[in-house]
Amino acid sequence: MIHSLRHTTITASVRTFLLLGFFLILGTPTATAQQKITLEDIWGGAFRTERMEVLRSMADGQHYTVLNQDRDQGTSAIDKYAYQTQELVGTLLKSDAAAGIPKFSSYRFSEDETKVLLATEVEPVFRRSRLGIYYVYDLEAKTLVKISENKIQEPTLSPAGDKVGFVWENNLYYLDLTSQELTQVTSDGERNRIINGVTDWVYEEEFAFVRAFEWNSDGTRLAFLRFDESEVPEFSMDVYGDDLYPFPYNFKYPKAGEANADVSLHLYDLASARTSPVDLGNPHYIPRLEWMHHKDHLSVQAINRHQNDLKLLKVNAADGSVTTLLEEKDAAYVDITDNLTFLEDDRFIWTSEKDGFNHIYLHGQDGKQQIQLTSGPWEVTSYYGYDPKRKRIFYQSTEQGSIVRDVYSITVKGKGKKRLTQGAGTHSASFSADFSYFIDAFSSVETPPMYTLHKASDGSLVKELLNNNSLKEKLANYEFSPKEFSTLEVNGNSLNMYMIKPVDFDPNKEYPLFLYQYSGPGSQSVSNRWYASNDYWHELLVSEGYIVACVDGRGTGLKGRDFKKVTQKELGKYEVEDQIEAARLLSERAYIDADRTGIWGWSYGGFMSSNCILKGNEVFEMAIAVAPVTSWRFYDTIYTERYMQTPQENPSGYDDNSPIFFADQLKGKYLLVHGSADDNVHVQNTMRMIEALVQANKPFDWAIYPDKNHGIYGGNTRLHLYNKMTKFVLENL
Structure with missing residues (x-):
């Protein structure tokens, strides 16, 4: 994608809220002499705002965890806090060189939160892809397993947390954490030719995902994409570096009108160790995979080269059959999003522009539209997720005007819409796992970023968490003009x-x-x-x-x-x-x-x-x-x-x-x-x-x-x- 500097996407499945903290600080002119901004101020970070740390909601919805780094001690820790009080209630894990627990830069829990995946020595590949050394720590047994001696990509725990899938050198593997047995799922991976389980450059950049494999609900199958980029033209960039001679960096890059990778879907059965290809009818792109609640049912989004004919397909892994749940066509193009959510009974929530504006729809198990949940001459700009207990959907929209954002909820029947945020500007929400609470990140041209905790039921304020008032006061000494x-x-x-x-x-x-x-x-x-x-x-x-x-x-x-x-x-x-x-x-x-x-x-x-x-x-x-x-x-x-x-x-x-x-x-x-x-x-x-x-x-x-x-x-x-x-x-x- 041709990028401006913009947004972080929050998906419903990962309750991670990254609050970006590099913003302009706007002061109010005063009668006293004011100093002018300098470029050294801007790029030296003189006006950085205070920001919330990255936090992850725990499964109970009442607590969240934060990665806290102690640079002086050279340690990292996963600390647990209560939403209601914002108080530290315990440390779940702390790096400890003596105990063999390395300093880690990120973490991810298993579904039952008994194990945690730790990342170390991480290095970037492209915009979203990373290589690193990863470990799995068992919080109950107090044991640590190093997944591989090699730098790997996209390690992902199975639903039971007993296995971890990953990609190394374009091949898909999984490690049994109990037996320590390593299984190689694919063997034909080769740089600039065959990729298994992660995406190629153009998928990563334009469809915005890297991991191209998914565990089913009971961890008995892996669905993965295979990219054959043999016919994709190669691009070469000279790297000048510090050595005597520069060197070329070559990678596959399909320019407009040229060959794309041949992408295919495969299912791997762990019990039989057999891989089966899935016939999707030769779609040009496969931009999304997501298992449904049923362990044998996989949803696949497939789209043609013009990207104006999108099919949501249901794959039955037991017999390999494929049915079309939904097909969406547009005279121009159909956007690919992460807004698909399957309810407990495998009805699903979907967003579409088919009425002229982006809105939320509920579809039945058979794919037929049941109800349009939102409507009007405004856009749903973020879909936050579905609360199965209260049967409510949470989203962000431009209902109050195209240059502002507010957070709303609505029932799965399209009734009882509630505006959960107040104040003209941009509101963005991070919800707890059970949708009891959300943190509102708010800013406007008049108000620097501030973060407040609210009840998700009605948006009522629980507590102010952080503001930048002191910085705003400091910047009153600078010459700024309002937008x-x-x-x-x-x-x-x-x-x-x-x-x-x-x-x-x-x-x-x-x-x-x-x-x-x-x-x-x-x-x-x-x-x-x-x-x-x-x-x-x-x-x-x-x-x-x-x-x-x-x-x-x-x-x-x-x-x-x-x-x-x-x-x-x-x-x-x-x-x-x-x-x-x-x-x-x-x-x-x-x-x-x-x-x-x-x-x-x-x-x-x-x-x-x-x-x-x-x-x-x-x-x-x-x-x-x-x-x-x-x-x-x-x-x-x-x-x-x-x-x-x-x-x-x-x-x-x-x-x-x-x-x-x-x-x-x-x-x-x-x-x-x-x-x-x-x-x-x-x-x-x-x-x-x-x-x-x-x-x-x-x-x-x-x-x-x-x-x-x-x-x-x-x-x-x-x-x-x-x-x-x-x-x-x-x-x-």
């Missing part, structure tokens, strides 16, 4: 917008305008929440006399299916038209200098800013593009073809919106930035853009950051990048 939310009528649509004006704004003066946007399908940049790191930088520019604005144009999310999917087969057409027109309309305002208009963006936003300064060369005088796509022909199959189909089917959609083909239209100042080790949006995009500009004899500025990925960070990298961008803005706008 002003409004809408802008552009090309027949009412678009969400925010604008930031200088503290000493004078409507009789003229100010240069600097637009920021991302604009990717379904994204949102204009929202009422506390500020992210780029907003720090925007405030710095505002203090230098600029006006910064952001407009979410057509193709962005949370305003209905049609608004989001209007860009189908034409990425970069309507979004660019909207940014150009928005800049033109804003430049008509008396306080905007129409001759000084700039735009910038990262990733998809860099694709946009590049197109804007070329196709809107009479409107924009300057643009910055960081890690941009410059031709969708260079990007991966799953993301690109979802919106564009293949280049063979839609060549004009690809080329008519590629900035490479309009390099000769450059008039203003243009800065290109990329990381040379970007495995996502390859530096090839920027190199091809550079060549087009050179051949058009157009002056421009550029920077390549060696061995940096799509995020372009590490050490002083971000500080250097933002120094460069700041200098470029000040000199050219």
Whole structure:
């Protein structure tokens, strides 16, 4: 996925709430002299907010655990707390070198919470994948088992906690924790050819999962995916490193229109040690697997290459039969989510945009729709889960407005809807396992992140857990300007917008305008929440006399299916038209200098800013593009073809919106930035853009950051990048 810096997904099955803590701190101007933000402040962490630790609800719903690290002692511990009192009630496990218990960086319980899986020596592979040395500790027997001497992937305990499945060197294994017997399930795994039990690069990036194997409910079977990437073209990146010679890093990366991995589903029976393939009718992608409550029933989501025909299939592992529970089609595409939940009787909850907005539906065991649980001209933005005891469903939505979020519950009959959060802004919930409590993470442009404990039954406040009031007071000494939310009528649509004006704004003066946007399908940049790191930088520019604005144009999310999917087969057409027109309309305002208009963006936003300064060369005088796509022909199959189909089917959609083909239209100042080790949006995009500009004899500025990925960070990298961008803005706008 072409990423902006955004969200952590919380699934109903894992009650883990990760609260991100790198936000902009907004002070209220005072009459006293205020100091300006510096880049050293921003990237040195001077304004980090206090945040909640990662917590996991325990099965009783009344307690949760937290991983506490003691850096001075070099130890880690799993501490247990009570929701009601927030008091520490005990330590379940603590690393102890003398006892052979290593310091661990993460943990996960077995279903009965008698065993805990510990991670050590973890290293990243790609965005989500990790390698590490893992252990299983038995809390009752006080014994520790090292799963493997090798660094493995995705270790997962069976439901009974007596076995652990994992992947090593593209093969699937399981270890019997009682007998210590290791079983190799597959043997054909080979790098850049065959993968068993974990996903390939494009599935990991675009379908957002790595573990591609699942235990059934009694631990007697494993379902897993096998990826044959023999025909997938290989991509190579040079790694410069510190040695005398650089070296190539090769991996399989299917660009739009090229071959994907051949993916197949297999069932392994532990008793017979036999693997059986499952005939799903040759779907192009298999983006989700989930066992139902019945030990023989597996749900599989299968979708075609265009991603506009999704089938929810039921596989009977006992006889290998496959039936279709649900089929969803869309003229554009169908989103893949983690919102599927099976009730006790294997009826299931599903989310869909089929009525024009994303809503929740209840389906019977046979797949037929029983009831639409939510409805209205607003979106369900997160599905938190189902409480089987009280028969209630919990979710987050935009019912109070497209730029805010609130948390609600509703019965499984679609009755008795309750709004559980109050206060305009962004509310995000983390529920206890039995849905007795939830922690509300709230912020707005006026309120820095605060965390409060509530009863899930009615949303009533139990206790405030953490706020950032002291930091807000500290930052009153800094020069900050508030975001002003409004809408802008552009090309027949009412678009969400925010604008930031200088503290000493004078409507009789003229100010240069600097637009920021991302604009990717379904994204949102204009929202009422506390500020992210780029907003720090925007405030710095505002203090230098600029006006910064952001407009979410057509193709962005949370305003209905049609608004989001209007860009189908034409990425970069309507979004660019909207940014150009928005800049033109804003430049008509008396306080905007129409001759000084700039735009910038990262990733998809860099694709946009590049197109804007070329196709809107009479409107924009300057643009910055960081890690941009410059031709969708260079990007991966799953993301690109979802919106564009293949280049063979839609060549004009690809080329008519590629900035490479309009390099000769450059008039203003243009800065290109990329990381040379970007495995996502390859530096090839920027190199091809550079060549087009050179051949058009157009002056421009550029920077390549060696061995940096799509995020372009590490050490002083971000500080250097933002120094460069700041200098470029000040000199050219």
